[in-house]
Amino acid sequence: MKRLTLLAALCAATSAQAAQDTAGLVRFVACPVYRDTDAGRKSGCWLADDRENGKRWDVTESPYKPDWNFAVLVEGRPSANAAQPCGAPALDPVRTSRLDIPCTRHMIPAEGFPGRRYTLPRRNIAPLSVARAVPPGPYAERVFPVYFEFDKDFLVYQYDDWLIDNAVTWIKAAKPKKLIVTGFAATAPETVSGVTIAERPEAAQERAETIAETMRRLVPGTAVETKWEVAAQPTDEPEADGLPWQSQRRAEIRAVF
Template identity: 55%
Template sequence: MRHLIALAAASLPVMSASAAQAADNQRFIACPIYRDADAGAKSGCWLVTDPATGQQWDVSQSPYKPDWNYAVLVEGTAADTAERPCGAPVLDPVRTSRLETQCLRHMLPAEGYPGRPFVRPARNISPLSNPPAPPPGPYSERAFTLFFELDRSFVVYQYGDYLLDQAAHWIRATNPRRLVVTGYAASEPETVSGQVIAERPEMAQQRAEVVALSLSRLFPDMEIETHAVTGAQVNDHPDADGIPGQSQRRVEITALF
């Protein structure tokens, strides 16, 4: 694996209209509350209250769910539904990134709210015993993107691993000459709920290296380069689900022939 580190401020990605609908996107910092709505395994509810408006939201659909001991950065869009299975309007799509600010852990009883029975998400990987069919050609240079929690490089189960697996599946079928892995960090400070947040610049390289390590295990003989880009901008990749902040925190894998 080659590590060609190129730190540079990026301004290339394009923000589309869908990603730019900031008015519809909620973004705030709050302490999460767990509601023990017992509808079976993985059925609990996560609630947060926007400190600016006092509006409580249901953020249970985040692929990385809160820890009740820590504040979360909430990013999401109000769902077009009147259903309140957890007792609050639903943000979906939504992301909740764990911050280091400690919270008083609190749990509400179900109070009659049913919660949601767990449904296996669409983004889940296939077992090795049941590999998907090879992707149809023709094959040419192509990029794949994974997304991350704020200031973390962990590839999240049933989100990041699925996106990585999609890339691996295609790479295995196409056998490119080399892979270029570029990590991005949203390192420009922003004020959210009165707090200044920014990703550590080194997160860009860290993300690239984590993904490159996984790729090197998938393709032991393939040449892999890593690059790092700070000051990541918003883009409109569909797997960011229209959440601008999510689209910034990413790794791009480019297969070159």
């Protein structure tokens, strides 16, 4: 009886922690809507409607740009900035992962909304011709995460390339004996907006191999091993922007000395 009581307490604590981790976050599936604003380069807006509560969100800040032919899995946190240049409250941070659910293209006019003027994102790497500052030692074992769109293994522009550039700069300076790249996939089924979603188990291996090949090309001569795991659990790494689902869809580069 004591063991059952303890198990129940542990389960309750785990559920409470999971609820706390997603408090204040937004997650739903929707067909993306493009608002055709014209305030200069890349000023058009991406919007998505949460059908369960009828709320429209501005998801333009996602590093994964929607394909208006397919539904997206929207994950984000309401922005602290109350401005609505796209005509809806913004999610920031936000991710919009493409799903294999066909959508009808939907574009609406500006309707007086200015859109967002393009600015360089925080994660924007300098040209390769620019010398990188050498990270200071001493050097010890370290893990660098890289993140992915739902069920995908390709590198994300102005997100993954920035993470990889930082990792490679450190690895070149530290000169570890080898790198162990582990791919993860969120394979546990979940229901979001009435849609059951789960990443393929193969996505974990595909992510590991993608990052391993990238490391072999960028730090030639360094031994690289690959591993992979399914049923990935969330982490608290800051580069996942506080989105637990994003943190599950990852590969980790472990530098071993």
